[in-house]
Amino acid sequence: MIIVGAGPAGLSLARTLSGSRTEITLVEKQPREQLADPRPDGREIALTQASIRHLQSLGAWERIAPAERHELREARVLDGASPFALAIAPPARRTSHLGVLVSNHLIRRALFEATEGQDGVTLLCGREVRQARADSDGVSVRLDDGTMLEGDLLVAADSRFSFTRSALGMGAEMIPTGRNMFVCRVRHAHPHAGIATEWFDYRRTIAMLPLGPGMSSAVLTLPHEDAKELAALPLAQLGPQIAALTRDRWGWIEAVGPPV
Ligand SMILES: Cc1cc2nc3c(=O)[nH]c(=O)nc-3n(C[C@H](O)[C@H](O)[C@H](O)COP(=O)(O)OP(=O)(O)OC[C@H]3O[C@@H](n4cnc5c(N)ncnc54)[C@H](O)[C@@H]3O)c2cc1C
The missing domain is CATH 3.50.50.60 (FAD/NAD(P)-binding domain)
Structure with a gap:
C-alpha cells in the first residue's frame, strides 16, 4: 500500500x-x-x-x-444576537466531558x-x-x-x-466562501468553564476553544478585507479588537500568541 x-x-x-x-x-x-x-x-x-x-x-x-x-466539557452554538444557545453536553452518566482540545x-x-x-x-x-x-x-x-x-x-x-x-482524475467541488480564517491564542477576563463556543454572528463566525485557565484559542472566519485589517494590527490592539467583535462576552481580551 x-x-x-x-x-x-x-x-x-x-x-x-x-x-x-x-x-x-x-x-x-x-x-x-x-x-x-x-x-x-x-x-x-x-x-x-x-x-x-x-x-x-x-x-x-x-x-x-x-x-x-x-x-x-460542553459546546455551545450561538446564533447572531439571539440570547438562546444550542448546548451540546455529554450524557452525564457516561462521562464528565465531551472530549479534549x-x-x-x-x-x-x-x-x-x-x-x-x-x-x-x-x-x-x-x-x-x-x-x-x-x-x-x-x-x-x-x-x-x-x-x-x-x-x-x-x-x-x-x-x-x-x-x-x-x-487520478477525481473531481472535487471547491466553493470559495470569500472568507479567511484567523486564529490567535488569547487570555480573557471571564472563565470559559471548559465550554467551546461556536458563534454564527452576522458577517463572521467566531469560535472560542477553551485551553488552560483563562486562555482560549480564538478562531475568526471573516470577509477577506476584515481579516486583512485584523492581521495588520499590533498584538496590543488585537485583544481589544477581538473583545469588541465578541461584544465583550469574555470580558477584556489580550492576544498572547502570534496570529495565524
Ligand atoms: C483553526 C483550525 C481548527 C481545526 N480544528 C479541527 C478539529 O477540531 N477537528 C478536526 O477534525 N479538524 C480540524 N481542523 C482541520 C484539520 O486540521 C485537518 O482536517 C487535518 O489536519 C487534516 O489532516 P490530514 O492528515 O488529512 O491532512 P494534513 O494535515 O494537511 O496532511 C497532509 C500531508 O500531506 C503532505 N503532502 C501534500 N501533498 C503531498 C505530495 N504531493 N507528496 C507528498 N506529501 C504530500 C503534506 O505535507 C502534509 O504533511 C482544523 C483546521 C483549522 C485551520
Missing part, C-alpha cells in the same frame, strides 16, 4: 495497519525533522472520546503530555513517534509525489527524485487539496 501524506490521516492509517501483512510505504514531502518536531500551526483539534480511544490504541495518546490536553502539531508529533520504526512501515520523508496512476494492474506513483513506487492500493492522505486525487 502506498499512502501519500504523513499528516494525522496518513500516519493514523499507517500505524493502524502496521504489523499486519500489508507492506506500507508512506510518502511525505516534508523532511523528517519537521515531522519529528512539527511547528505549532495555530490549530486546536477537538478530540472526541472515540478519537481518544483510537489514539490510545495506536500508542499515541500517552505521548501527549497531560498538561497539553484541555478538557472540553489538543494542538494539532502535538497530535502530529505523537503519531509520528508512534508510527516510525513500526513493522511493515517504510517512511519516505522529503519526497513529493509528482505523478500517480491507478488501473486494473495496480497503482504507481513517481516521486520528485524520479523514484517509481508500485503497489495494490494508493491512499491519498495529502490534504483536502490532494494532488493525488486530482492526478
